[in-house]
Amino acid sequence: MTASEKNTFRxxxxxxGIRAASSLxxxxxxxxxxTETVYGLGCDARNDRAVAGVYAAKGRPSFNPLIIHVPxxxxxxxxxxxxxxxxxxAQAFWPGPLTLILPRKPESSISPLASGGLPTVAIRIPAHxxxxxxxxxxxxxxxxxxxNxxxxxxPSNADHVMEGLAGRIDAVLDGGPCAVGLESTILDLTNETPILARPGGIPVEALEKALGTPLAAHGTSTGITAPGQLSSHYAPGAALHWPQSPVHPADALWLAFGPLGTRRGLTLSHSGDLAEAAANLFGHMHALDKLAAEQGQTSILLDKIPETGLGLAINDRLRRASAPRDDA
Structure with missing residues (x-):
């Protein structure tokens, strides 16, 4: 451990453990x-230095806003x-995997850095x-x-956190695996028409039913307004690909949806259940990435997921994970 590294406690x-985490x-x-979605890297949202530390620990661009968690x-x-x-x-979906983007109060004590310099705040009440x-x-x-x-x-468990951030953060509070496995749905309510800023753990259909109106899609020309909107994100070391033809190498590794059959790899859900697939997504990606590294594989093949319910969010993560790397 170098002088700049932290001793990361579990x-x-x-x-x-809760008292120790709160004190830190x-x-x-x-x-x-x-959280019920994935593990979050928390800091006091009012502390500019702590917020800057989160960006530094993750290597995260400072224009990419953070979600504020409240009780x-x-x-x-x-x-x-x-x-x-x-x-x-809020009454319908909190606590739960819904983040609302709202106008920031002028007197708010939230660090401006946590909002990526925007006049808004992304906020939610977790259910975990x-x-x-x-x-x-x-x-x-x-x-x-x-x-991460x-x-x-x-990260969907504490081991994933330690693998990516040990030595960069002070501690991880180990609560076992996350139940939902997908980040929260982010809904931008700063305009007359609600905008789906990021699909996630609550299906779009449920939100549209509650609102009584369709959601608008986030436009790429509007820039980054919420977490999870970078074109390349959630990426493993091995490249992810949707096959362009039914012909593929016999030793290919697959992240499947439905039965694996004779293929090698893991399936998100043998029965094609989208909730099970969402819960397994990041854990299976971590496991396949390790297997690919051990076997000298440079790519993982993907099955298509239905674009309904939680499938919309799963496909969003897979598209960003398979996009050309921002760090390439």
């Missing part, structure tokens, strides 16, 4: 913790302007019991992008 999901956050430290709607209303529509959505206990113990807003090096596969 904290248990106990009252003692209060001191400006960086603590990874589980309840009253806390959220202290930092963002809520319309009646936003309050209705351990995340909620940590937020309650800390008593303040926690800025937390996914706890920027652009790489998101």
């Amino acid at each position: 904290l248990s999901a106990t009252d003692r 956050l209060a001191q400006g430290g960086l603590v990874a913790f589980p 309840d709607t009253a806390s959220a209303e202290a930092f963002a302007d809520f319309t009646p529509r936003a309050l209705d959505l 019991p351990l995340a909620r206990k940590l937020l309650a113990a800390f008593g303040g807003p926690v800025a937390a992008p996914s706890a 090096p920027s652009g790489r596969i998101s």
Whole structure:
């Protein structure tokens, strides 16, 4: 360990572990913790230096905003302007994997760096019991992008966090595997028409039903307005490809959807269940990436996923993971 590296502690999901994690956050430290979606890399969202530390630890571009995690709607209303529509959505989907982009209150104590310099704030209430206990113990807003090096596969368990960020962060609060496995759906409510800024753990169909109106799609010409919008993101070391023809090498590795048959690799769901596929996505990507490295494989082949329900979010992650690398 060099002088610049941290001794990254692994904290248990106990009252003692929660107190230790809360104390580290209060001191400006960086603590990874589980949510129902993926593990987040948390810091005190009011502490400019701590927020800058999150960007540095991940190697994340500073124009890419962070999601603010709070314990309840009253806390959220202290930092963002809520319309009646936003309050209705909060009541329907919080706690849960929905992030709302709202106008930032002028008196908000959230670090401007956490918003990527934008006049908005991305905010949510996580449903994971351990995340909620940590937020309650800390008593303040926690800025937390996914706890992985920027652009790489998101972490769905504490081992994934340690593999990517050990030595760069202070601790990881180990709460076991994440149930949803996909990051939150992000909905931009700063315009008259709600905009789907990022598909995620809540299907678009459920949001449109609650709103009584279709969602608009985020336009690439508007730039980065929310996390997870970089063209290359969630990428493993091996390249991901959708096959262009039915002919492929016999020893190819597959990330499948449905039965594997005689193919080598892993399937997101033998039965074609989208919720199971979402929960398995990042864990299977991590496992296949390791297997590819061990076997000298440079690519992984992908099955198509239906573009409905959670399939929309799964395909979004796979498209970004298979895009040309921003660091190439």
